[in-house]
Amino acid sequence: MRITDMHITPIAITDPPLRNAAGLHAPYALRTIVELVSDNGISGISEIPGSQAVTDALIEAREVVVGHDPFALNHLLHLLEQRFRSHGADARGQAPWDQRRLVHIFSAVEVACLDLLGKDMGCRVVDLLGGPARERVPFSAYLFFKHEGAGGPLEFDLDANADGWAQARQVSALDPEGIVAQASAMCDEFGFQSIKLKGGTLDPAIEVGSILALREAFGPDTPLRLDPNAVWAVDTAINWGKKMEGVLEYYEDPVRGQEAMAEVRQALSIPLATNMCTTSFEDLPASIRLGSEDIILADHHYWGGLRASVELGRICRTFGRGLSMHSNSHLGISLAAMAHLGAAVPNLTYALDTHYPWQSDEVVVGGQLPIEEGYYEITNAPGLGVELDREALARLHSSYLDCGLKNRNDEIEMQKIEPDWTFKPTRW
Amino acid sequence: MRITDMHITPIAITDPPLRNAAGLHAPYALRTIVELVSDNGISGISEIPGSQAVTDALIEAREVVVGHDPFALNHLLHLLEQRFRSHGADARGQAPWDQRRLVHIFSAVEVACLDLLGKDMGCRVVDLLGGPARERVPFSAYLFFKHEGAGGPLEFDLDANADGWAQARQVSALDPEGIVAQASAMCDEFGFQSIKLKGGTLDPAIEVGSILALREAFGPDTPLRLDPNAVWAVDTAINWGKKMEGVLEYYEDPVRGQEAMAEVRQALSIPLATNMCTTSFEDLPASIRLGSEDIILADHHYWGGLRASVELGRICRTFGRGLSMHSNSHLGISLAAMAHLGAAVPNLTYALDTHYPWQSDEVVVGGQLPIEEGYYEITNAPGLGVELDREALARLHSSYLDCGLKNRNDEIEMQKIEPDWTFKPTRW
Numbered sequence: 001m002r003i004t005d006m007h008i009t010p011i012a013i014t015d016p017p018l019r020n021a022a023g024l025h026a027p028y029a030l031r032t033i034v035e036l037v038s039d040n041g042i043s044g045i046s047e048i049p050g051s052q053a054v055t056d057a058l059i060e061a062r063e064v065v066v067g068h069d070p071f072a073l074n075h076l077l078h079l080l081e082q083r084f085r086s087h088g089a090d091a092r093g094q095a096p097w098d099q100r101r102l103v104h105i106f107s108a109v110e111v112a113c114l115d116l117l118g119k120d121m122g123c124r125v126v127d128l129l130g131g132p133a134r135e136r137v138p139f140s141a142y143l144f145f146k147h148e149g150a151g152g153p154l155e156f157d158l159d160a161n162a163d164g165w166a167q168a169r170q171v172s173a174l175d176p177e178g179i180v181a182q183a184s185a186m187c188d189e190f191g192f193q194s195i196k197l198k199g200g201t202l203d204p205a206i207e208v209g210s211i212l213a214l215r216e217a218f219g220p221d222t223p224l225r226l227d228p229n230a231v232w233a234v235d236t237a238i239n240w241g242k243k244m245e246g247v248l249e250y251y252e253d254p255v256r257g258q259e260a261m262a263e264v265r266q267a268l269s270i271p272l273a274t275n276m277c278t279t280s281f282e283d284l285p286a287s288i289r290l291g292s293e294d295i296i297l298a299d300h301h302y303w304g305g306l307r308a309s310v311e312l313g314r315i316c317r318t319f320g321r322g323l324s325m326h327s328n329s330h331l332g333i334s335l336a337a338m339a340h341l342g343a344a345v346p347n348l349t350y351a352l353d354t355h356y357p358w359q360s361d362e363v364v365v366g367g368q369l370p371i372e373e374g375y376y377e378i379t380n381a382p383g384l385g386v387e388l389d390r391e392a393l394a395r396l397h398s399s400y401l402d403c404g405l406k407n408r409n410d411e412i413e414m415q416k417i418e419p420d421w422t423f424k425p426t427r428w
Numbered sequence: 429m430r431i432t433d434m435h436i437t438p439i440a441i442t443d444p445p446l447r448n449a450a451g452l453h454a455p456y457a458l459r460t461i462v463e464l465v466s467d468n469g470i471s472g473i474s475e476i477p478g479s480q481a482v483t484d485a486l487i488e489a490r491e492v493v494v495g496h497d498p499f500a501l502n503h504l505l506h507l508l509e510q511r512f513r514s515h516g517a518d519a520r521g522q523a524p525w526d527q528r529r530l531v532h533i534f535s536a537v538e539v540a541c542l543d544l545l546g547k548d549m550g551c552r553v554v555d556l557l558g559g560p561a562r563e564r565v566p567f568s569a570y571l572f573f574k575h576e577g578a579g580g581p582l583e584f585d586l587d588a589n590a591d592g593w594a595q596a597r598q599v600s601a602l603d604p605e606g607i608v609a610q611a612s613a614m615c616d617e618f619g620f621q622s623i624k625l626k627g628g629t630l631d632p633a634i635e636v637g638s639i640l641a642l643r644e645a646f647g648p649d650t651p652l653r654l655d656p657n658a659v660w661a662v663d664t665a666i667n668w669g670k671k672m673e674g675v676l677e678y679y680e681d682p683v684r685g686q687e688a689m690a691e692v693r694q695a696l697s698i699p700l701a702t703n704m705c706t707t708s709f710e711d712l713p714a715s716i717r718l719g720s721e722d723i724i725l726a727d728h729h730y731w732g733g734l735r736a737s738v739e740l741g742r743i744c745r746t747f748g749r750g751l752s753m754h755s756n757s758h759l760g761i762s763l764a765a766m767a768h769l770g771a772a773v774p775n776l777t778y779a780l781d782t783h784y785p786w787q788s789d790e791v792v793v794g795g796q797l798p799i800e801e802g803y804y805e806i807t808n809a810p811g812l813g814v815e816l817d818r819e820a821l822a823r824l825h826s827s828y829l830d831c832g833l834k835n836r837n838d839e840i841e842m843q844k845i846e847p848d849w850t851f852k853p854t855r856w
Contacts, residue, residue, distance in 0.1 A: 078561065311742035
């Protein structure tokens, strides 16, 4: 079997004004949909975070991918390494999403190849990853401090008749009461049994206060997580952390860098998690040496694909690390890939992060995938179990062309609300 | 798809009187052939080192395996863990082949499932492991000090008309001249481009002398390896090692245990390799902490299967370890599995160990698989690319019943030649 074509489609999806340490989500999140077509007429799909640089890199990768055997992924990675390393494209930025281009591009190609192979052979992606350890994959509620609005075009009117989650996702949430209301509406809708709050945005007193309010509202049986996005100082993280001992399931990236994480970890009796200080295989030796975290948040988009993430799972088992999963704003193709990975990895037992409830667009046939009782259940359909809705793809590609965004820049979005706001690596 | 039957066939294969630190190879090596049959009439096969305990454990495992989906390997491992951990079967002995039963049994099941899946779907095992990084897999000559004979029944006559390797494999080799003659004949026959000598058997002066004689005979372009089987003291290993700096490609298990290995490694400028001090995922944290070796010899039979070995490959890349491969006396099913693994793992770039030239029996259709120019080239046939020769299987099972051996015991075999010989963990 040979890959005969590779379609690369940047899309823009409506995204609400969610806050994080880098600023504010723009009205649209950018994703890129990749479709690989093989010479037997089967195609496989994948979805990755998008940007102009990603599109450019995928176009360059296409020269290597087309003509290749979709099974020969190790060889394909080797060819892509040769291609991309030659112009230093594996250099790494400071922002969490500014990862090495090679692993990002390869993840798009690998997931689409696995989907293609599964659809060709009549097996599921989870089967190609070692088979399911579970069929139902738990996801966590993902709460954000946010401003009013649901994202999308500027002229977009809020739905005055909305209720439940449809209403709650429109309103602002900038204090503990707002966060508890957001959590209640989201958990009512999706049945989530764990809750994560994205922090690093407001004064720690408000963020920790929100965690304590969630504990009060949901009780000790609902695991809680706080993610200050690495913008707290070590002292801040320790002092506020003391107030959350016995409350947090884990404390995600309170501080920046492996050394600082290790220092906080020594001072507290809360497990530390990361998707910022240990984000690649190259980071693991120092992670093990320093003891920078207890739990690693995998993300197949940034760790070089699904098989690489399974291998990360083995490393976590071997070196006594727990494993959870990171998310960006995403649609159903990524959700399915995350779920097949979550089903395959024996130790991926923490409920996975997902931004999915915040999204209203979809690119797969049948619309949004169901999350019920906090779980997404992988289906028996081959490959990833999802198909591309080509009308929706065309519409979302038009949104991409119309919205004018070419890169994610949360700082600029934040400055539209607070003109003097700038990103600070350590804010509190 | 469901597994409907699991055939477990212990076999005995003719094995020459090869020496190692544990004693002497018996006239027969024991292997066990596993065949899994599925409800669509396809079957998959595997081969593992055999013993009464292995047969018993496989019979017990069959209760879990039959009825299971061959794709759902993560779940199957979980079930086998529950089954075997309940009676402490993961306890570990002192000898290198006395590994935890669970990983050993699981490797038999996993390889047969992957062969079955490949044959069902029309793809190769290497494809299920991430695709080939190479199609031709390099193997190393594996030299042994040995006594006269080719193994097999006691009344077996040596073939007086044999020449080339067929002749060389019959004769004794107990000094440097014998080893060089053995190497020449083996390399002439199979084209090996790397040479390993199993040591730990004779005085270090003879073993190191043999390495220096091989260097003299083959020149600096043929990588050489010496494996003293962990029975040298630290001082012995360092003193003799100094004489092999610049000569050895790697020095395998000169001493016993990770601490001693780390001490020798600090003292020498030769890379250290192991299949004795770091032989499981549980051993890796201490290996990384202590720096006990540079190269790990994988063995899918003892690391829990092919996918686990791919994961070991990732760990080696991540933590700066090289990767090579260990061997026991084996037939073509194991050779094929080793080669598919060797083809898939990007960093399995050292020539792999194999005892295959020492074997004269075979259990796959078509007889012994070809090793040419030192390489075995995986074929395009589905699964492992080999089929069971049922007549040969029946004959080798008869040999098993007739030979009376139920376990490997190299010490007893050695005592037939030297009655006072006993195994010593540190001999020199």
